Amino acid sequence: MSNKQAIVIPDLGDFGAVDVIEVLVEVGATVAAEDGLITLETDKATMDIPAPADGTITALTVKAGDQVSEGDVIGEMTVGESSAAQPAEPAAESEEAPYEQTQTINPATAAAAISDTDQKTQLLVLGAGPGGYAAAFRAADLGMQVTLIEKHASLGGVCLNVGCIPSKAFLHAAKVIDEAESMAKHGIRFAKPEIDTQALGGWKASVVNRLTGGLKQLAKQRKVSVVHGTGEFISPNAVSVALADGGSTTIGFEQCIIAAGSAPIRLPFEPDDARVVDSTGALEIDPLPSSLLVVGGGIIGVELGSVYAALGVPVTVVELTNELMPGADRDLVRPLQKRLAAQFKSIMLNTKVTGMSVADDGINVTFEGKDAPESETFGKVLVAVGRRANGQKIGAEAAGIAVDQRGEIAVDKQMRTNVPHIFAIGDIVGQPMLAHKATHEGHVAAEVAAGEKSFFDARVIPSVAYTDPEVAWVGLTETEAKRDGVAYEAAAFPWAASGRSLAMGRDEGKTKILFDPANGRILGGGIVGTSAGDLIGEIGFAIEMGADAEDLGLTVHPHPTLSETVALTAEAYEGTLTDLYVPKKKKR
Secondary structure: OOEEEEEEOOOOOOOOOEEEEEEOOOOOOEEOOOOEEEEEEOOOOEEEEEOOOOEEEEEEOOOOOOEEOOOOEEEEEEEOOOOOOOOOOOOOOOOOOOOOOOOOOOHHHHHHHHHOOOEEEEEEEEOOOHHHHHHHHHHHHOOOOEEEEEOOOOOOHHHHHHOHHHHHHHHHHHHHHHHHHHHHHHOOOOOOOOOOHHHHHHHHHHHHHHHHHHHHHHHHHOOOEEEEEEEEEEEOOEEEEEEOOOOEEEEEEEEEEEOOOEEEOOOOOOOOOOOEEOOOHHHOOOOOOOOEEEEOOOHHHHHHHHHHHHOOOOEEEEOOOOOOOOOOOHHHHHHHHHHHHHHOOEEEOOOEEEEEEEEOOEEEEEEEOOOOOOEEEEOEEEEOOOEEEOHHHOOHHHHOOOOOOOOOOOOOOOOEOOOOOEEEOHHHHOOOOOHHHHHHHHHHHHHHHOOOOOOOOOOOOOEEEOOOOEEEEEEOOHHHHHHHOOOOEEEEEEHHHOHHHHHOOOOOOEEEEEEOOOOOEEEEEEEEEOOHHHHHHHHHHHHHOOOEHHHHHOOOOOOOOOOHHHHHHHHHHHOOOOOOOOOOOOOO
């Protein structure tokens, strides 16, 4: 026997008219009691309106964008037809929610979970790296009560404390040493530098302290509550925090943004020895080792290898593939690899590390590869083979958050996880694991949590290796275009024809841009050379704005600068370049 039942909006607490942001079912769907039917969004949180009983949806009178209030009838269902109702079919995909959100939270259950905690907050941010603190500060600016959890003694996460910032300080020091040496052939000769590793480490620490201290002040000005410790979910609305001082506390939240980052991948045969380090340990340079092996020829490996080489340490890099910095175009990496070959003791490509063992004079490493030695001993070994997202370290299962085997958490364009009131940003949502991506995602998550209609819709995200020369790229690469069969035409401007580059004594650079042959629009670009990371933003901006070659070429750039190589590359594509001979004007 079955009967009809109206679907009515229940008590919404202090809220009147509330926005419908998503309809989760369609007419004809079979649902179980408590399955979510629609998602509502207030200025404080999102909530799903559940099915009142098992049955089949026979009518729906609302759509995304409508407003509803307590007592409104939003549809009708037939109840009692089945004692074993099937899960509701998700509604058609939309821009706001490109995948099914599988968890729904009963408002009453959430309120009970929050009340049974030591502290309570409107928005909890788990992790205070570039994405986390950006999210916390943006949410506070939008009027939310925010609590920020950070495991380090200072705000800033891995990036500011033991990653991006301290490594760039050392890279700057390395660049100064290299530039001083390179001026010898131009008539300016300096004495061999004396390396005071303690003073150098102290300068690095001062840079970090200045930035992290500034974040502390910004949090205070915004009245963001900061808790130092490691947090794990204990329910969909609460976390337990192991405090840095040895105590513990629980924090209840209405909404949460996960910004828990990633951690270096370890090799299975790594010995437990202080001379085997990850990228964090490599930043401890006092004392300098007798030699360094870098396992992994990606960006982190070549950056830190460059630092040690400049400080006088013999550096060997071993890379499993046949190229340094896999993924970047070969013509961009080639000038860097040529320079590194002169600075490093050895670069071993197509080579695998098969084992490590502890010896009195260092770490003995065995290799497998055509031109590799059978074994060699190194004073220090840096393992830089990648990073793994921390999704499996935060107790995600207690909150019902879906985490894949890589430790990554899937999100939609509003940075929502499968649990609608919990967001995730940064490394923990997957590649590319870059601080600037995390910052933008953090802003989006904070704005959505505060009730703004915001989406992460970046067309491109730039990548930079802060080596010397720097290598940077954004958008489509030639490697990707050839692999995926994407039509493109490329133009390049060699820095050997750049007055600014020649005056700097660095003519090995190159600017390259990929264009759509159908309309001349910019698809991607790459730069190798001094300050490439500063220049690549112009190409990224051009892609975001839908610019074409003519737009770039007709934009007046200052002369002589490195930035004008971008415009000159566009002119080369158009056939209007006069700084080099162009045999034939480009036609489309």
